[in-house]
Every structure is written in structure tokens, then in C-alpha cells.
Amino acid sequence: MTVRLVEPTRPSRRFHATATPMVFDLGLSENPFPPLPSVMSAVTSALAQANRYPEFLPEELPRVIADHLGVSPDDVVVGAGATGVAMQVMRALGDGELLTSTPTFDGYPIMAEMAGMPLVPVPLDSGGDQDLTAMRRAVNRRTGLVVLCRPHNPTGTVLDAAAVRSFLAAIPHRVPVLLDEAYVEFLDPADRLDIRALLHRHPNLLILRTFSKAYGLAGLRIGYCVGRGKLIERIRNQQLPFGTPTASIAAVRAAYAAGAELRDRVDSINRERIRLRTSLRACGIEVPDSHANFLYLPGPGVATALRRAGIKAKAYPDGSARITVGDPAAGHAVHAALVGLR
Template identity: 60%
Template sequence: MSTGTFDDTRPYTKPVQQRYELGLSENPYPPLPPVLDELNRMMAQVNRYPEFLPEQLPRVIGNRIGVGPEQIVVGGGATGVAMQIMQALIGSGEDMVFATPTFDGYPIMAGIAGVRATTVALDGLGRQDLWAMVRAIGPRTRVAVVCRPHNPTGTLVSASELQAFLAAVPRRVVVVLDEAYVEFLHPSDTLDVVRLIRRYPNVLVLRTFSKAYGLAGLRIGYAVAARELAARIRRWQIPFGMNAAAVAAVRASYAAEAELRERVRAITTEREQLAATLRRLGVVVPESHANFLYLDGPEIAPALRRAGIVAKSYPNGSARIAVGDPDAGRAVVAALLEEQLAGPGK
């Protein structure tokens, strides 16, 4: 993997003639049919406010996971919950630790909240360097973030690595385990969240309905934590902050589990086929466990941009692309093949 300098706050640039939007790791499919039915039904009631403070949604999610509603924090997507976490846990002059590059929201929100960010470079294979993160934790560190799978490379911290990391982190530091893409993991790679937070009360698991469930526009995210930790974060809950359709959409999404598994299988199958094709072209592609691929190379992002493909680009020329749409995948291959054929004198 290239070792260039990254700037996570740099937005991607849309081309003049856009063909495919692959820069936001969105689900290429609309919400599942039963979820759409529920959303259409809810539209007749949007003249009414949602709950002043959410009670039903934490109950629905808690029942699904196997914890009480008092252990669930909900917000406007995982990003909204992450902002509540920063506001609740990190004071003036204190800091948080996370890998770089990572999800754009962390450095952006740290800047908004006035939080000092300590970043740790990925290793040569695009993985989070957990032991470097442990060494980066100082006396004023309050939060450390581990993404599983990691964004943007899609790499996965193993369960044993994570356990060793958590054992080494001081209990005064809250570890945010960002599982935004957990539904794309193989079942053997998933963690027992209930057991994890029981053993490590300083761990907070962050998830979203934006990715696998295809509800990015509804902004529904949540965190699972020990009661005391969840209570600290819920104090930053915005009144009327959750949309009125959230409960119905989540219930319908949970009820459509079989359809969700089929959709995830289609996306991950396309991911593996596209990754194999790109590697045959000589593109460096780390093994991904999410719904995107990280394409490492100095000319990747410019080549995609010229082809009208929006990607999340990085200053070293690499790019992250959402997967799942076969037509978009073929366009990516064609763009990079054309780049190769054009050669250095293009």
C-alpha cells in the first residue's frame, strides 16, 4: 500500500459529467420492499412530531441485540451518535486517537467539537496499527476509535487482536468500536457485542442503518454500551432528534432479515469479482470486508474522475469505491484499463 500523506477532510470532487456515484459507500439498491411499504405508510403521518426523546427505537434495537433500552443510544446516523460521544466524553484540551486515513467524519467532527485529534498511520497492508494506537494514548486521551471493518481500506482487525488491544487500553479511555459495515462480515468474523461490553465497560459499539439496510437518507444510527456509559451520552440527545419513520423502518428491516442476507450476498459477490479483476490488471486492492474497495495507486483517482466516476479520493492518488452495481464495476475496470493502455505518455 502506498505511504503518501492523507487528508481525510478533503472532499471528493464530482466530475462535470457524472456517470456513477461511488464516493459515499452507499448501498446501490433502494430499501427492501417491505421497508418501503412501511415508509410509504408513515408518510401520511409526518405532520406529527416524533417522540420528544426516543424510547421506542432503543427498545426495538435493544430487543434485537439482547440488551435493555437503557444500553442503547440513538442518533442521526452513526455520525450523529459519534458527535454525541465526543460532546459527552471529551473536554477542552483533551484528545481522541484514531487511525489515518479513516472515516472522514472523525477528523471533521473533532474540529467542530474542538477536540484534539491524535492520528496513527495504517501499516503497509492498510490495517490499523493497534499497538501504535496504544502507545499514542496519553494522560489526556479520552476516546480511541477502532473501525471494524476499517474505512477506507476494508481491512479487518481480528477478534484476538481486538481483545489484546482492549486489555492494554486504560479503562479511563472509552474505545469506540465502529461497526458501520458489520453486516458485510462473514458470520465467523462477527463479535458477541453483549459479552464484549460486559467484559469491557469502556467499550461502545457504534452501528448504522445507512449501509447494508440502505437507509442512509433516514439517518438512523445507534450505539450499544454499558448502562452508565450510555447514560452519559444520552444526556446529549436532541429533543425530537430522531425522524418519525425510524421505528417503523427499523422494525421492517429486522423483519426482512432473509431478504437482507440475499442483498448483502449480491454485494459481496460483486465485490470479490471486481477485486479479482482489478488485481489481474495490477491494481493493489487490500482484502475488503465491507461494501467498498480501496484501490491503491497514484493514478487511480484521476483516471476514475476522467471517466465520470465519483470516488472518495486521497492526495496520494488512491481511491475508495462503493461496490454492488455491476455496471459501475465494469465502468471502473474500463477506466483503469484505458489508463494502462494510454501509458505514461498520455
Template identity: 55%
Template sequence: MTIETIDATVPFPDRRVVTEQPHFELGLSENPFSPLPSVLTALNSVMAHANKYPEFMPDRLPRVIANRIGVDPEQVVVGSGATGVAMQIMQAVMRPGDRIAFTLPNFDGYPIMASIVGVQPTTVPLDTAGRQDLRRLAGVIDRRTSVVVVCRPHNPTGTLLTEDELRRFLAAVPRRVVVVLDEAYVEFVNAANSIDAVELTRKFPNLVVLRTFSKAYGLAGLRIGYAFAAHELAERIRKWQLPFGVNATAVPAVIASYAAENELQARVKRITAEREYLRDALIRRRIRVPRSFANFLYVQGAGVADTLSRAGIIAKPYPDGSARIAAGDPAASRAVLEALAGR
């Protein structure tokens, strides 16, 4: 089988090469684009000073992000990707023997971090539509629960909680329990479904919003993540800030990324358009795929992940045989459709 793939040496997707050994890494929900040209220029300039340490404790990056999202710099905590910041949150508010609640399936990092911190995961299944069951999630909170995680969009299904659902859930959670709103894929949510997360942190002081530059911005390799919350909660989390824990590329990369908003939106539009094309094509083949508001699709069915693997497509597998696949690369979409043609 011959498949066209993207030549990584030129801007996506203007030039293609042909290979007899198809291989697509779609399991990490990575952005198929290289960083924006202006971001690459900023990174090239800072690499000339790679012999110098970054700030001992990050000061500039929280100010840049705070100015962008409309909060005080003291409300922003930064770290090594969203995962690094999530770890800081858990270290700040949890003690060995506590419980962290979330739905399954979910981001694999949460059970791993729970094990590191010495806390016990309490999980509830998704509902039949692949959505987070907030009623059941609220119902498992007990006196030992100190953190609850909610994703918007959800990882791995891409489904989206409504603002009303989220507000009702936050109102039902005891204020002593910290709610992590994981918005790793928030830039892919269209305007009609966006929410004011900053306002939510004002209303609910136990809410911390987690974001990253790894997905839409395409900076996964730089490990730049952040969270924002009410002052008191942010201060607790910041106490676990690792010295020299944010690399020197972070500030110029984020400044350049923010300045290139038009280019970013164009890329998001291309990724989401390809996502919708692929989902429609899969549904026409009677393959179940929830509507996604992220840069991936959750392809349901026994043996889906194995079928893709045999075709040289690496997907994120799940126990029932379903798979999460990153969207955005037209060549990968064709390979997925060809691999699943017989299902």
C-alpha cells in the same frame, strides 16, 4: 464511451438504460439498492402522518434495537445516523483540549467532529497492509487522550481486525479512555469473522459499539444510527440526546428492516459477490486492492482517483492518489475496469 446504468425507478438491477454521459457516485459507500419493498411500504404509511412530531425523546427505537441485539434498552443510544451518535459520544466524554486517537486514513467525520467539540486528533498511519496498527495506536494514548476510535471493518480499506487483536487492544487501553468500536459495515462481515460485540461491552465497560442503518440496510437518507455500551457509559451519552432528534420514520423502518432479514441477506450476498468479482479483476491487472469485508474497495495507486474522475466515476480520493469505491453495481464495476484498463 457508452455505459449501461441502473434505472432507479425499478428494483435493482432488472432494467437498464443507456446513457452517453456516464456518471457513477461511488464515493459515499452507498448501498446501490433501494430500501427493501416491505420497508418502503412501512415508510409510505408513516408519511401520511408527517405533520406530527416524532417522540420528544426516543423511547420505542432503543427498545426495538435492544430486543434485537440482546441488551437492555437503557444500554442503547440512538441518533441521526452513526455520525450523530458519534457526536453525542464525543460531547459526553470529551472536554476542550482532550485528544481523540485514530488511524489515518479514516472516516472523515472524526476530524470534523473533533474540531467542533474542540479536541485534538492524534493519528497514526496504517501498516503496510492497510490495516490498523493497534500497537502504535495504543502507544499514542496519553493523559489527555479520552477517546480512541477503532473501525471493524476499517474505513476506507475494508480490512478486518481479528477478535484476538481487538481484545488485546481493549485490555491495553486505560479504563478511563472510551473506545469507540465503529461497526458501520458490520452486516457485510461473514459469519466466520463475526465477533460478539455485546459480550465485549460486558467485559470492557469503556467500550461503546457504533452502528448504522445507512449501509447494508440502505437507509442512508433517513439518518438512523445507534450505539450500545455498559449502562453507566450509555447513560452519560444519552444525556446529550437531542429532543425530536430521531425522525418518525425510524421505528417503522427499523422494524420492517429487521423483519426482512432474508431479503437483506440476499442483497448483502449480491453486493459482496460483486465486490469480490471487481477486486479479483483489478488484482489481475496488477492493481493493489486489500481484501475488503465491507461494501467498498480501496484501490491503491497514484492517480487512481483522478483516472476514475475523468471517466465520470466519483470516488473517495486520498492524498496518495488512491480511491475508495462502493461495490455492488455491475454497471459501475464495468466502468471502473474500463477506466483503469490502461494502468
């Protein structure tokens, strides 16, 4: 099936370099396309009031998000992207240990150090999944926060829904669990979790999401966390006054209203990811089955080959790399750079 984008798109950032005629920046898992036209229009209109301060503490944006999710506005805390909200979470929870997989989103080790939380990394299993058995065994009286990513960053793998439910049931209620769903919109609807049911069952659960990825609003820095009771109140107490721009409200309203256009765009990115993964696996590169807007390319030598081709990627110490997908021209350049590597 051919997916038609609803408007002309701008591909991944490219610039001319002396050694290479074209360079692609694929290091930050950004959406390669600009914001949807209706969102651009809404944000532009909102900027006419940029001389005015936003709300001292955000009320309208949490209400818009809560209405969309079917939860109470009291259950939603917003911040400067998922990263900003995750930092609020860590500062609210004190100095216990942060338990997470490795590799993981590279912001977590950085933020853990900033928040004074010792990091307890648990290696992924052989399939690139988070090892829930090992993570559960690593929880102890010093654990202050457990982080799960679904889909996982950087492999793009997806934990089985039943396994997530069993894991949450096995974690003591005194230990908060942050479920990072930054890439949830790229999942098939059948693979998505019922967050309302999970939150009702697990008072220690926090759900983290962002408008930076599928919605293509990384530059506006809009993220949010959903939780319940005293736990989410602790997160809200870390809210930065005047920290939520008025344009964010307009952007989110418009983004929610553009559901069909968003689905077309996500379908396009997913199709390009599948095409590129298939072509790379045919070259002998064992690329995990990603469910996000990126692919994890196991090393050794992958990161070096991409760099020599003028392609910026998120590189790992073993020579592996994570690349953003969605721009067909960038995908062809990646394939050309890696042909013959295996």
C-alpha cells in the same frame, strides 16, 4: 452460486454529462439499491402520521434495537446516523484527544474539530490494517477517545477478533473506546464479535452501528450506539429532543423482519466486490481484501483516472481512491477506466 435479488433493483446513481455518456457516483459507500419493498411500505404508512411530533426523547426505537441485539434498552442511544451518534459521543466526552488511525472515515477529523478534540492520527500498517500496537502506545493521560473501525474505512480490512480483545484489555478503563461497526453486516458471521461479551468485560467500550449501509437507509439517518452504565448515560444526555422521526421506528422494525432479503442483498454486493477486486488485481492494482461495500484502490493516478472517466470516488492526497461496489455496471466502468494504469 448465483444470488437472486428479491425484487428489481435500481443501480448506482447515474446522470448524463456532456463529456461522458454515463457518470457513476461511487464516493459515499452508499448501498446502490433502494430500500427493500417491505421497508418502503412501512415507511410510507408511517408518513401518514407525519403531522404529529415523534417522541420527545426516543424510547421505542432503542427498545426495538435492544430487543434485536439482546441487550437492555438502557444500553442503546439512537441518533442521526452513525455520524450523528459519533458527534453525540464526542460532545459527551469533553475535550481530550481523539486517537484514531489515518486514513480513516473522513468524518472523524471533522467532528473532532467541531467538538474541540485534538486529533492524534496513527498511520495504518503496510497491509492497510489499523496498527493496534502503535495505537496502544499512543494512549496517554490526554487521550479522551480511541476509535477503531471494523471493517476499516477506507481499506475494508478487518482486525482479528483476538487482537481486538487484547487491545481492549490493554486500554485503561478511564479511556473510552468507540468500535465503529458501520459495515458489520457485510462480514461473514464467523468474523463478527460477541458485543454482549465485550460490553460486559469492558465498561469503557461503545459500539457504533448504522442503518445507512447494508440496510440502504442512508437518507433516513438512523444510527445507534450500544454501551453500559454511566458512559452510555453521558451519551444519552446529548440526545436531541424530537430528533428521531417516527418513520425510523417503522423502517427498523421492517428491516429486522426482512432478514432473508437483506442477506440476499448483502451476498449480491459481496459477490460483486469480490469479482471487481479480482479483475483489478489482475490489472496489477493491489486492492486490499475488503469486507465492506467498497474497495480501496491505491494510487498514484487512480483517482485521476476515475475522474477522467466520469466516475466520482472518494479521493485521497496520494492519488488513491475508495469506490462503492455492488452495481455491476459501475464495476465494469471502473475496470475499464483503470485497465493499463499499472
